[in-house]
Amino acid sequence: MIYCEVMCYHMYNFCHCWERCVHMRNSHRITICILTGCLLAVIPSTASAYELIGGRFTQDPLNVFYYNSAGTAVRTVESGTTYYYSHWLEVGHAVQSWNNTQNTKIYFISTSDKSKSIMDIENTPFFNDELFGQTSMWNGNTQLTVEQTKSTWWYWAKIEMNSSPSCIWRSNWVTQTSSNQVAVGKLEHTAAHEIGHALGLNHLGEWGWNTEKLMYPNPYNYYKYGIKAPTSDEVEAVQKIYGKLY
Amino acid sequence: MNRKKSIALLLSVTLAATGIVGCQSSANSNLGTTGGQVEQSAVVYEPENTYPVVSNHGSMQTYPDMKSVLNRAELVAAIQIKEQETIQQSQSSVGTRSKAMIQEVFKGDESLKNTTILISEDGGIMDPSKVTGNETRIDPKNPPAETKGMVEIALDGSTVMKQNQRYFVFLRKSGNEENGYNVVGVVQGKIKIGEADRLVATVDPKEMKEQSVKFWIQSQFAGKSKQELVKTIEELK
Numbered sequence: 004m005i006y007c008e009v010m011c012y013h014m015y016n017f018c019h020c021w022e023r024c025v026h027m028r029n030s031h032r033i034t035i036c037i038l039t040g041c042l043l044a045v046i047p048s049t050a051s052a053y054e055l056i057g058g059r060f061t062q063d064p065l066n067v068f069y070y071n072s073a074g075t076a077v078r079t080v081e082s083g084t085t086y087y088y089s090h091w092l093e094v095g096h097a098v099q100s101w102n103n104t105q106n107t108k109i110y111f112i113s114t115s116d117k118s119k120s121i122m123d124i125e126n127t128p129f130f131n132d133e134l135f136g137q138t139s140m141w142n143g144n145t146q147l148t149v150e151q152t153k154s155t156w157w158y159w160a161k162i163e164m165n166s167s168p169s170c171i172w173r174s175n176w177v178t179q180t181s182s183n184q185v186a187v188g189k190l191e192h193t194a195a196h197e198i199g200h201a202l203g204l205n206h207l208g209e210w211g212w213n214t215e216k217l218m219y220p221n222p223y224n225y226y227k228y229g230i231k232a233p234t235s236d237e238v239e240a241v242q243k244i245y246g247k248l249y
Numbered sequence: 250m251n252r253k254k255s256i257a258l259l260l261s262v263t264l265a266a267t268g269i270v271g272c273q274s275s276a277n278s279n280l281g282t283t284g285g286q287v288e289q290s291a292v293v294y295e296p297e298n299t300y301p302v303v304s305n306h307g308s309m310q311t312y313p314d315m316k317s318v319l320n321r322a323e324l325v326a327a328i329q330i331k332e333q334e335t336i337q338q339s340q341s342s343v344g345t346r347s348k349a350m351i352q353e354v355f356k357g358d359e360s361l362k363n364t365t366i367l368i369s370e371d372g373g374i375m376d377p378s379k380v381t382g383n384e385t386r387i388d389p390k391n392p393p394a395e396t397k398g399m400v401e402i403a404l405d406g407s408t409v410m411k412q413n414q415r416y417f418v419f420l421r422k423s424g425n426e427e428n429g430y431n432v433v434g435v436v437q438g439k440i441k442i443g444e445a446d447r448l449v450a451t452v453d454p455k456e457m458k459e460q461s462v463k464f465w466i467q468s469q470f471a472g473k474s475k476q477e478l479v480k481t482i483e484e485l486k
Contacts, residue, residue, distance in 0.1 A: 169424025
């Protein structure tokens with residue numbers, strides 16, 4: 004917001020000067036045109052926030068299969084109360100949110116035949132309670148190395164959601180409260196975020212910068228802004244990778 | 250228009266351009282420093298992987314500054330890893346449980362000094378030949394090269410702590426007693442202590458720069474003495 008206000012102020016100054024330059028010589032006009040061109044070239048290049056991994060799915064993810072075996076997971080809180088959450092359901096919502104993106108070559112169809120899937124989503128009981136999910140990229144039985152994902156395409160991806168009963172799904176780090184609503188929202192947020200990785204999107208690097216995006220590396224943007232689906236920035240990113248639908 | 254006016258006009262346009270670009274970069278850096286800037290020139294980096302690293306992209310709870318990491322940590326200590334066990338979590342995922350000797354306590358129960366605790370991390374050494382069943386899910390035009398030997402699974406390029414090495418750690422008790430302690434912020438709350446108590450980064454500086462939200466402790470303190478980190482913590486207590 005601050006950035007926008009400052010930019011508007013500078014643009015106002017620029018326009019005011021432009022009014023006065025209609026009487027100047029051609030050579031000066033040309034110089035100003037070049038400077039303006041440079042200026043405009045800078046603005047769009049910094050408007051997008053997304054970061055790309057470098058690699059992508061071998062095929063366009065349009066009408067391709069995904070395999071969702073993320074089942075129901077148990078959460079135990081300090082009071083001893085136990086809650087049950089359907090990871091399967093929230094993963095389904097996350098896939099739907101990507102399928103609903105406009106003018107993208109993304110449409111996943113559920114399958115029960117794993118061999119047809121290019122995106123597997125399953126539960127894993129991670130050791131760290133603060134780890135929500137992770138994504139890895141594969142070709143056959145070979146997982147790609149860090150360097151390979153930057154330049155090589157992957158045939159399929161695996162997304163794992165933390166199914167440990169002690170995972171802090173219910174905790175809202177901003178308000179320091181815990182609730183079912185937070186847990187369900189965070190599950191959907193994490194699944195949608197990991198699908199972003201599978202598609203070739205990287206994390207956004209800076210703390211507090213562009214947090215109203217899905218690819219921020221922790222659920223801060225869900226805690227604060229309720230984001231749990233791809234935003235225009237992620238849509239732009241996948242359009243860049245796979246092209247537009249029409 | 251006279252010459253002075255035209256020069257003033259050109260300067261105005263140039264300043265506007267500079268202002269916008271400058272504003273953009275300062276917005277980035279100001280907000281970025283909340284989590285710490287990557288000072289690549291000062292980073293001392295020593296990778297700890299013996300095998301090729303396969304990296305998983307993780308979504309995790311991370312913390313923006315030292316105060317929040319410190320608040321979250323129940324135990325802040327200098328430790329040495331004594332024994333390790335790799336545990337299969339799924340067909341393609343592993344975790345590592347380490348027995349660690351506590352050498353110094355900077356926050357938490359001081360009676361734990363010279364005792365051993367359990368620390369559980371996600372990632373570690375894995376035998377990729379155990380992964381089967383995906384033979385048909387292959388790009389026929391670009392079949393993968395055969396993976397020989399072991400690999401190390403790392404979260405966002407951060408490898409697990411290694412046997413006999415010393416680390417400065419921010420820990421919290423896991424909700425699952427079997428796991429003992431977890432590192433605060435998963436990959437955030439740990440940094441290796443090298444020779445002469447110098448702190449050392451174990452994450453590739455390129456990765457640190459790309460993911461400064463996660464690795465600001467390593468990028469801020471690698472190359473500095475352990476005592477500087479202790480001093481920072483003492484000031485925040």
